[in-house]
Amino acid sequence: MKITTIALGAVCLLASCGGGEKQSPIDRHALVTRNNPHVTEIDPLASLSVGNGRFAFTVDATGLQTFPEHYSPGVPLGTQSEWGWHSFPNPEGYRHEEVLGDVELFGRHGLYAMQFNEPARKKGASDWFRVNPHRLHLGVVGLEITGPEGVKAGPDAVSGIDQRLDLWNGVINSTFTTSGTQYSVSTVCDPDEDLVAARITTSGAMPGGVNFRFPYPTGQHSDDACDWTSPAKHTTRIISQDESGAVLERRLDGTVYYVAINWEQPAVLQEKEAHYWVLSPAGDGSELVFTCGFYEELPAGPGRRFDEAAAAAAAHRQAYWNDGGVVDFSLCTDERAAELERRVVLSQYLTSIQCAGSSPPQESGLTYNTWFGRPHLEMHWWHGAHFPLWGRPHLLENSLGWYRDVAYDHASEIARRQNFDGVRWMKMTDPWAGEAPSNVGSFLIWQQPHIIYFAELMYRADPSPETVEKYRDVVFATADFMYSFAVYDAMEGRFVLEGMIPAQETLRASTTVNPPFELSYWHFAMETAQKWRERAGLSKNLEWEELIDKLSPLAYNDDGLYLASEDATDTYIDIRFTSDHMAVLGALGILPKCKLVREDYMENTLEWVWDNWNWGKTWGWDFPMTAMNAARLGRQDLAVGALLMDKRTNTYLVSGHNYQDTRLRIYMPGNGGLLTAVAMMAAGWDGAPDIPNPGFPQDGSWNVRWEGLERMP
Numbered sequence: 001m002k003i004t005t006i007a008l009g010a011v012c013l014l015a016s017c018g019g020g021e022k023q024s025p026i027d028r029h030a031l032v033t034r035n036n037p038h039v040t041e042i043d044p045l046a047s048l049s050v051g052n053g054r055f056a057f058t059v060d061a062t063g064l065q066t067f068p069e070h071y072s073p074g075v076p077l078g079t080q081s082e083w084g085w086h087s088f089p090n091p092e093g094y095r096h097e098e099v100l101g102d103v104e105l106f107g108r109h110g111l112y113a114m115q116f117n118e119p120a121r122k123k124g125a126s127d128w129f130r131v132n133p134h135r136l137h138l139g140v141v142g143l144e145i146t147g148p149e150g151v152k153a154g155p156d157a158v159s160g161i162d163q164r165l166d167l168w169n170g171v172i173n174s175t176f177t178t179s180g181t182q183y184s185v186s187t188v189c190d191p192d193e194d195l196v197a198a199r200i201t202t203s204g205a206m207p208g209g210v211n212f213r214f215p216y217p218t219g220q221h222s223d224d225a226c227d228w229t230s231p232a233k234h235t236t237r238i239i240s241q242d243e244s245g246a247v248l249e250r251r252l253d254g255t256v257y258y259v260a261i262n263w264e265q266p267a268v269l270q271e272k273e274a275h276y277w278v279l280s281p282a283g284d285g286s287e288l289v290f291t292c293g294f295y296e297e298l299p300a301g302p303g304r305r306f307d308e309a310a311a312a313a314a315a316h317r318q319a320y321w322n323d324g325g326v327v328d329f330s331l332c333t334d335e336r337a338a339e340l341e342r343r344v345v346l347s348q349y350l351t352s353i354q355c356a357g358s359s360p361p362q363e364s365g366l367t368y369n370t371w372f373g374r375p376h377l378e379m380h381w382w383h384g385a386h387f388p389l390w391g392r393p394h395l396l397e398n399s400l401g402w403y404r405d406v407a408y409d410h411a412s413e414i415a416r417r418q419n420f421d422g423v424r425w426m427k428m429t430d431p432w433a434g435e436a437p438s439n440v441g442s443f444l445i446w447q448q449p450h451i452i453y454f455a456e457l458m459y460r461a462d463p464s465p466e467t468v469e470k471y472r473d474v475v476f477a478t479a480d481f482m483y484s485f486a487v488y489d490a491m492e493g494r495f496v497l498e499g500m501i502p503a504q505e506t507l508r509a510s511t512t513v514n515p516p517f518e519l520s521y522w523h524f525a526m527e528t529a530q531k532w533r534e535r536a537g538l539s540k541n542l543e544w545e546e547l548i549d550k551l552s553p554l555a556y557n558d559d560g561l562y563l564a565s566e567d568a569t570d571t572y573i574d575i576r577f578t579s580d581h582m583a584v585l586g587a588l589g590i591l592p593k594c595k596l597v598r599e600d601y602m603e604n605t606l607e608w609v610w611d612n613w614n615w616g617k618t619w620g621w622d623f624p625m626t627a628m629n630a631a632r633l634g635r636q637d638l639a640v641g642a643l644l645m646d647k648r649t650n651t652y653l654v655s656g657h658n659y660q661d662t663r664l665r666i667y668m669p670g671n672g673g674l675l676t677a678v679a680m681m682a683a684g685w686d687g688a689p690d691i692p693n694p695g696f697p698q699d700g701s702w703n704v705r706w707e708g709l710e711r712m713p
Contacts, residue, residue, distance in 0.1 A: 026328045026707055032167050032321050035345040037654050039163040042067070042155045044074025045665065046654045048165045048172050049367060050187060050313070053356030053395070055081040055194035055294070056366035057141075061161045063174030063185030064198060064210070066142035068226065070155050075657065075665050076224035076368040079138045081194050082357040083296045085373075085431065086217050086255040087132035098125035099437045100417070105499030105509055106487070110418030112442040113426075113435045126437040133430050135362065135373025136217055136252075137225040138294045139259060141196060144208035144278050147179045152208075165655075167349050170317035171310060181207060189353075190309045191316035195260075195293035197309040202286045209280035209288060211272070212261065214250060222370045222663050231274040241269070245302050248277070257295060262302045264289040320352060324391035325708035327682055334701040336644045344678055346656020347671035348390070355383045355668055356395040359402045359431045365668045367657075374436060377425050378447035378503070381590075382621050382669035382676070385457065389679035391708040393461035396454060403451050404474050407433035415481050422480030424448065443509040445485070445500040446518055446583075449525035451478050456528050456713065459535070468535045479529035482522055483547055494552045497522060503583035504564055514566035516554040520587035523551050523594045524713075553596050554587060562587070562605045579617035582609045582626065589629030592686055592713050603633050610638060615647050620658040620670020623650045624677035631681050631695030632688075639681055639695050640702070643674065676712070683709035 039046045042061050049058040058078045060067050065077040098121065101114040115130065116122035145153040160182070163174040172187040182203040189196055200210070214236045215226035234252040241247070245262035246269050261269065266282035267290075281288050293303040304312065329341035354365030360375040361383050380399070387396040403411075403425070410433035411423035418424065425448055427441035435442070455471035486495040501507060502515035526548050530540050555566040562584045563569070564577040584605055588597050606629055623642045630638035644650075649670075651659040658670030681695025682704055688694045688711070696702035 023705060026326055026705055028321050028326055029168055031326055031328050031330075031341075032345055035342045036167055037165045037346065037656065039654060040161050042070070042158060042161070043654075044071045045659070047071055047075045047077055047367075048163070048655050049350070049353060050170060050172060050189035050196070051353030051366060052189055052191045052194075052316070053353060053398070054083075054358065054366075055189065056354050057187075057189055057196045058367050059172060059174075059187055061163050061174065062143050062145075062158065062176060062183065063163065063172055063187045063200075064142045065140045066145065067155050068140050068142065068224065072224045072226070073662075075653070075655070077140065077142075078224065078366065078368045079141065079196075079294065080135055080366040080368075080373075081138060081294060081296075082359055082361075082366070082431065084136040084138050084257065084294070085133040086136050086252050087134070088128075088217075088219060089253055090128060090132075092124055092128075094125040094128045096125075096129055096434075098122055099129050105443075108419065108499060110420075112418065113437040114442065115437045115439045129434075130437045131219045131372055133372075133434075134217055134219050135225065135369050136255070136257075137215055137369075138257065139250075139292075140211070140213040140215070140226070141198075141292050142211050142213070143183070143185075143200070144211040144280070145178055146208045153178050167345065168317060168321060169310075169314040171313065179207065186310070188306075188310045188313040190291075190293075190304055191312050193293055193303050194295065195291055195303045195309060197291040197304070197306040198289070199306050200288045204286060205284035206281050206286055206288060209267070209278050210290060212248075212259070212277045212279070212292065214259075214275040216252060219372065220369070221372060223368070225369045225373070234275070236275045236277075247299065258298050260291075260293040260295065260299050260303060262291050262305075264305060320392075323708075325389070325679065325706065325710075327678060327709070328705040331703040331705060332701060333703075334640070334697075336640070337702070340640075340644060340678075343652045343656060343674055346652070347675050350656050350671050351383070351386070351668065351675065352392075352395065355672065356387070356398055358398055359406070360384075360399055360429075361668065363668055364664070364666050367666055370664055371428065372436075374428055374430055376427055376441070377429060377450065378427050378444055379669045380447065381450045381453065382672045384672065385453065386672050386675035386679060388457040388461050389676060389683070389710050389712055391710060393458055397458060400451070400454055400458070400471070402431075402433075404471075406431070408474065408477070410434070412477070415484075420481050421484040422477040422482070423474070424481050425451065425478070440501055440505055443499075443501040444503075444505070445497075446503045446521060448478065448482060448485075449521045451475070452525040452528050452532075453713075455532070459532075460710070460713075468532065472532055472536045475529055475532045479526055479541075479544060482526060483541075483544055486522065486547055486551070488550075494550050495547050496552055502565065503586065504577075504581045506577070506580045507565060507568070511567050512565045514552045514555060515564065515583065516562050517583040517586040517590075519552060519554060520591045520594055520596055523548060523596055524591050526551075527594075551596065554584075554598075554601075556598075556601050560601045560604045561608055562601055578612065579614040581619060581622055582613055585609060585629035586625050588632055589625055589627075593632070599633060602629070603635070606630060606633060606635065606638065615645070618647065618649050620649050620660060620667045621673035623647075623670075624673035627677040627695070628680055631677075632685065634689075636681075636695055636697045636702075639677075640697060643677060679709045680712040682706045683711050685712040 100111040160177040174185045216230040248259040329337040355361040360380040364370040384396040415424040427444040428436040498513045555563045626642035627639040657666035
C-alpha cells in the first residue's frame with residue numbers, strides 16, 4: 001500500500017498546508033479533543049455513539065440507553081450491527097418474481113422490481129419485499145434508576161448533566177444526579193467485537209442497576225425499530241449462566257442471535273418481565289462494571305473485561321487519529337472556521353464508526369432505521385469516497401469486496417432480465433444484494449459507475465498488479481452494462497442516455513434524456529475502464545471507445561445555462577427542475593473536467609443555482625457537491641459558503657450528525673460529502689492550480705493546515 005501520511009506527519013510542507021514556510025506537525029490530540037461533543041441536558045437530538053465501523057451503540061445523557069422512548073422522535077438510541085437482520089413470516093408464500101413488472105422505456109422492455117397497488121396479490125408481494133429484510137435493534141441497555149418510593153425515574157428526575165465524548169480515546173463519560181444520587185458512567189465499544197462495556201459508580205448504594213430490554217422489530221420505514229407491544233412474537237431466554245455472566249438467546253421468527261452479559265462485581269441478573277432483565281449490584285454496592293456483547297453465533301466465552309475493552313478502544317481510536325488525514329483550521333481568521341473544523345472532526349469520527357463495515361451502509365448508519373435499514377447504493381459514494389482522500393483507503397476497501405463476492409451474481413441477473421449486458425447495481429438493496437421494490441429506486445442509474453470510481457481511488461492508493469487483479473472483473477462488467485445501456489442515435493451520430501430517473505429524482509424515467517451528471521459520469525467511468533484494460537494488459541475496447549468519442553454533450557439553453565436534462569426545456573419555470581439535488585453541478589465537481597462540459601456555461605449555471613435554487617428542498621450532500629463545483633471553477637468564496645450555508649438540511653447537531661428533517665434526523669451522506677469536499681479544497685484535484693489549499697479563498701483568511709490528504713481525481 002502506498003503510504004503518504006508518514007512524510008506528511010513528519011513535516012507539513014508549503015504545498016500541503018498553505019503556510020509560507022515549513023511548519024511543525026499538527027498537534028492532532030489538541031485538534032481532536034477541542035472538538036469533543038459536550039452535552040448538558042436531556043435533548044433527544046443530542047444522543048452520542050460509540051462503535052467500530054460494523055456495530056454502533058447510541059446513548060442518551062446518562063451514558064446508556066436509559067430513556068429510549070423519550071429519544072425515539074429525535075436521534076434514537078440504537079444498538080445495530082451490519083449482521084443483525086430480520087424478516088417477518090411470509091405465510092402467503094410471496095416470491096420475488098411477483099414484484100417484477102414489464103416496463104417499456106423509450107421502446108426498450110425490462111423487468112423491474114416495482115411497488116404495486118393492485119391487484120391484491122402483487123401489492124402484497126411488493127409490500128412484503130419492500131419491508132423485508134429490515135435491520136434489527138439488537139437490544140436496549142439502560143440504567144434502571146429507581147426513586148425513593150421504588151418507582152422508575154423518568155427524564156425529568158435527572159439533573160446536573162455533564163457528558164463528554166472523548167474522541168481521542170473513544171469513550172463517553174457522563175455524570176448526573178437523580179434523587180440525590182450522583183452517577184458517573186463511562187461507556188466504550190470494543191473495536192474487535194460487537195460489545196459495549198460500561199463502568200457505573202454512584203455516590204451511595206446504587207438504586208436499581210442496569211436493564212436489558214429486547215424489542216420485536218416494527219418493520220417501519222423510519223423509526224427506532226422497537227415494537228414493545230408484541231412480546232408473544234419472540235423469545236428471550238438464558239441458555240447459560242454462572243456467578244459472573246450469562247448468555248441469552250434471542251429468537252425472532254427465523255432470526256436467532258445471542259447476547260452475552262458479564263459483570264465484575266457481585267451482582268444479580270433477574271427477569272423483571274418478558275424480554276426485560278435487570279442486573280443489580282449485590283447488597284449496597286455502589287459500582288457496577290459490565291460488558292454486553294451481541295453475536296450472530298453462540299460465543300465461545302466471555303468477551304473482554306471493561307478495562308481491556310477500554311484500552312483496546314483507546315488504542316484503536318488513537319491509531320485512527322494518528323494515521324491518515326487531519327485538517328487544522330485554528331490559524332484561520334474567518335469566523336466560520338471553527339464550526340467547519342468541528343463538523344470535519346466529528347464527521348471523521350462518525351463515518352469511521354458507522355460506515356466502515358463489510359457492506360454498504362444505510363443512510364442513517366448504525367443509529368436507527370431509515371428505509372427499513374437498507375443500504376442505498378447511490379449513497380455509497382458519499383459514505384465512502386472520502387476514506388482514500390483522507391489517507392484511509394482500507395476503510396473503503398472493507399465494503400468493496402461486497403460488489404465482487406456477494407452482489408455480483410445478483411447484479412448480473414438483474415442486467416439480464418432488463419435486457420442489458422454486464423452487471424447492474426441497484427439503488428435499494430440489503431446485505432445479500434436483494435432488490436427492494438421501488439418505483440424510484442429501480443430506475444435510478446447514477447450508482448452504476450460508483451464501483452469504477454472506487455476502484456480508481458484504490459488504484460491511486462496502491463497502483464499495483466494486485467489492485468488491478470482485485471477489481472478488474474467488476475470494473476469491466478460494470479462498463480459492459482454502461483455501454484449496453486447507452487443508445488446510439490444513428491441520425492445524429494451520438495450516444496444517448498434515456499429511460500432512467502437521474503440523481504435529481506424529481507425527473508421521470510419515461511421522459512428523461514441525457515441528464516448532465518449521468519452523461520459526465522458515463523464519460524469518466526468509461527474512460528477509466530479503458531485505462532483498467534490497459535493496466536490489465538488488454539487492448540482498448542473499440543466499442544467503448546466509440547461511446548466515449550460520441551457521447552452526447554450536455555444540453556444548455558440560449559442563456560448558456562445547463563439544463564436538468566435534454567428534454568427539460570422549461571427548466572427555469574418548472575419547480576420539478578429547481579428543487580431536490582442540483583445534480584448538474586456534479587458534472588464538474590464530483591467529477592473532473594471532461595470534453596462534454598464547457599466551464600463558462602457551468603459557471604453561469606452555478607451562479608444561477610446559487611441565486612435561484614429552492615434550497616429548502618435539498619439534501620445534506622447537495623452543499624458539498626456545490627462546494628466541489630465552485631472550487632473547480634475557481635469560486636472559492638462560494639465553495640466555503642456552500643459548506644456553511646445556513647439551511648435546515650445543512651445543520652450539524654452537537655454529535656456532528658447532519659440533520660435533515662423530522663423524519664431523517666441524521667444523514668451520513670452529508671457527513672461523508674463534507675469530508676470529500678474539504679479534502680479536495682485543501683489537497684486539490686487533478687489539474688488544480690498549483691497553490692496551497694486551492695479550493696479555499698486566497699485572501700489570507702483561510703490559512704488551512706493539513707496532513708495526510710490525497711488529491712482528488
